Amino acid sequence: MKSIAVWTVKGGVGKTSAAVNLAHAAAADGVRTLLWDLDPQGAASFYLRIPAMTDGAVESVTKRSVDPAKLAQPTEFDNLSMLAADFAFRHLDLALGASRKPRKRFAAKLAGLAETYDLVLLDCPPSVSLVSETVVKTVDAILVPVIPSTLSMRTLHQVRAFVADHGRGAAVLPFLSMVDLRKRMHNELSLACLADPAFLTTAIPSASVVEKMGVTRAPVAATLPSQPAARAFAALWREIRERVWG
Numbered sequence: 090m091k092s093i094a095v096w097t098v099k100g101g102v103g104k105t106s107a108a109v110n111l112a113h114a115a116a117a118d119g120v121r122t123l124l125w126d127l128d129p130q131g132a133a134s135f136y137l138r139i140p141a142m143t144d145g146a147v148e149s150v151t152k153r154s155v156d157p158a159k160l161a162q163p164t165e166f167d168n169l170s171m172l173a174a175d176f177a178f179r180h181l182d183l184a185l186g187a188s189r190k191p192r193k194r195f196a197a198k199l200a201g202l203a204e205t206y207d208l209v210l211l212d213c214p215p216s217v218s219l220v221s222e223t224v225v226k227t228v229d230a231i232l233v234p235v236i237p238s239t240l241s242m243r244t245l246h247q248v249r250a251f252v253a254d255h256g257r258g259a260a261v262l263p264f265l266s267m268v269d270l271r272k273r274m275h276n277e278l279s280l281a282c283l284a285d286p287a288f289l290t291t292a293i294p295s296a297s298v299v300e301k302m303g304v305t306r307a308p309v310a311a312t313l314p315s316q317p318a319a320r321a322f323a324a325l326w327r328e329i330r331e332r333v334w335g
C-alpha cells in the first residue's frame with residue numbers, strides 16, 4: 090500500500106479538487122483507494138456525498154483503540170471508500186499533541202489500512218501544524234498543487250524546506266494547478282515550473298467543470314469524462330502511479 094498526501098501551505102490552490110478527482114481516477118484504474126479527509130472544512134467528504142463523521146473522527150487518527158478501517162464508508166464508485174472529516178478536526182493538533190508518539194501512532198494507523206487498500210490519499214488542510222508535520226513524516230509522497238503565480242511557487246519552496254527538515258524520505262511531487270494559458274504569466278511560469286524535473290508534467294487546467302463539482306458533488310470524470318479537466322486528472326494519476334509505484 091502507498092500513502093499519498095495532497096498538501097501545501099497555501100490555501101485554495103486545488104488540493105481538495107485534485108484529491109477527489111485523483112482518488113476517483115485511481116479507483117477507476119482498479120486501485121483499492123481510501124480517500125481520507127483530514128480537513129475540518131470537510132470539502133472532499135461533501136464532494137463525494139459522504140456525511141461528516143459523528144463519532145470517532147479524531148480518535149481514528151489519535152487513539153490506538155479506534156480502527157479507521159471500520160469507520161470508512163463506501164462511495165458510489167467501485168474501489169473508492171472514504172474516511173469523512175469532522176469539524177472536530179479543528180482540534181486534531183491538540184489531540185495529536187496529547188498522544189505520546191503522534192507519528193508512530195499515525196504510521197500504525199496507515200499500516201493497518203494496508204490489508205484493505207492499495208492507496209490511501211489524504212486531503213490535508215493548508216496549515217503548517219502538528220497534523221501536517223505528522224502526515225509529512227509518515228506518507229510515501231506529497232502532491233503539491235502549484236498555481237503558476239509568484240506566491241504559489243514561493244510556497245513550493247516552503248513546502249520543500251519543511252519536508253527537508255521534517256520529512257523521512259517522502260517524495261515531493263508538485264504539479265501545475267488551475268492553469269489558464271490565456272494569461273501570459275501562467276504561460277511563462279508554467280514553462281519555468283516544468284523545467285524542474287521534479288514536476289509532474291500534466292497540468293490541471295482552470296476549468297468551470299471543476300468549480301461545478303460543488304453542484305454535481307461528483308468527480309469530473311463521473312459526469313463529464315471527455316472534458317479536458319477529466320482527462321488531465323486521469324493523465325496526472327497515471328504519472329503519479331509511475332512515480333510512486335515505479
Ligand SMILES: Nc1ncnc2c1ncn2[C@@H]1O[C@H](COP(=O)(O)OP(=O)(O)OP(=O)(O)O)[C@@H](O)[C@H]1O
Nearest residue numbers: 100101102103104105106215267294295296299300
Ligand atoms: N482546476 C480548477 N479550475 C477551476 N477552479 C478550480 C480548479 N481547482 C479548484 N478550483 C476551485 O478553486 C477553489 C479552491 O479549490 P479547492 O477547494 O480544491 O482548493 P484547496 O487547496 O483544497 O483549498 P483549501 O486550502 O481551502 O483546502 C474551489 O472553488 C474550486 O472549485
Ligand SMILES: [Mg+2]
Nearest residue numbers: 104105128132
Ligand atoms: Mg481543501
